[in-house]
Amino acid sequence: MRILFSCRPAYGHLFPLVPLARALRHAGHEVVFATGQAFVGKAEELGFETYPCGISIAEAEVEARRRHGDEDVARLLITMFADLVPRATVADLGSLLPRIRPDLVVYEQSDAGAAKAARDAGIPFVSHVIGRSMPPELQRLAAPEMAWLWDGGPAPADLMLGDTAVDLWPDVVRDPVVAALPTVLRLRPTSFDLDVPMPAVDPAKPLVYLTLGTVAFRATEVLRDAVDGLSRLPVQVLVAVGPGDPAVLGAVPPNVRVAGFVPQAKVVRQADLVVHHGGTGTVLGALAAGLPQLALPQGADQFVNADALVASGTGEKLAGDEVSADAVAEAAGRLLRDESTRDTARKARDEIAAMPDPTAVAEELIALVKGF
Incomplete structure (x- = not known):
């Protein structure tokens, strides 16, 4: 056919x-x-x-x-x-x-x-x-x-x-x-990634993956708040800006690495937490990996996706004026420690695998x- x-x-x-x-x-x-x-x-x-x-x-x-x-x-x-x-x-x-x-x-x-x-x-x-x-x-x-x-x-x-x-x-x-x-x-849901290299990460240190997808909205402002907040935690942070310019964030703390496109399926297999915009591909990719998520929705159906994560017990959300470096640090730290959310995300992973x-x-x- x-x-x-x-x-x-x-x-x-x-x-x-x-x-x-x-x-x-x-x-x-x-x-x-x-x-x-x-x-x-x-x-x-x-x-x-x-x-x-x-x-x-x-x-x-x-x-x-x-x-x-x-x-x-x-x-x-x-x-x-x-x-x-x-x-x-x-x-x-x-x-x-x-x-x-x-x-x-x-x-x-x-x-x-x-x-x-x-x-x-x-x-x-x-x-x-x-x-x-x-x-x-x-x-x-x-x-x-x-x-x-x-x-x-x-x-x-x-x-x-x-x-x-x-x-x-x-x-x-x-x-x-x-x-x-x-x-x-x-x-x-099956991830599709461009053929790009996997950034080097330290397997001995918790990894937080941060992305706001491929459509900008007000991405730079929110990314800076998220980077500021996440960098305060005892983790390494990998930021993917997709088609955007990695230099847009300027100087970043030593535990933060900024890239363009990344092989997201490989990244989430090594990550401990995903912080993102609430786009469908990232939501499903993180669920397929059994990871808790912190959604920072910006537009389109991202707010509904974020609400679905909260309702399912697989993540949290910060929207609009709720987003700040302090709020991101607090929510991300909580999710990294919360075994209940992680267990629920793992159940979602098992459902997707079937x-x-x-x-x-x-x-x-x-x-x-x-x-x-």
């Missing part, structure tokens, strides 16, 4: 799709990608034939702000994800799909225009979870604006995800909206397509 994966041009939208895409390719299927121009080369570097498609979230935000200003955040988000982003995707895939004729379209959940384009072309489609479902209040506001995506028919339980989804969330932090979809394929791996889900997906 030929399978098209569609995603927005951002690391947090591309990387979660790679394990399943590779499993499908390994099983002998032809896998191609469609994404924004800025990430075409990045997907090609991973070995996938890739087509330019749609616009970036940043481009959509610029246009949404031009239309509405900065006052109504909900209106900005609805304009971006119910109008600008999906219409650009529908337009580009509308001409691409008849040319390449895939047997299935797999789209990451924020790229709902791909579902519309696939439906228009008569091609089966499945969403791939990369985060949490849209909050109910935003769904109510967005539903009228997104009716065109579903051809005026009944809206699905989640406006982005449709009725069939690949779900990465283990039960301990599962999204109930996704769990209730008509057809759900459970997939073990979930179906990408190879098994690839087989499920192909069987599902044959049944459409």
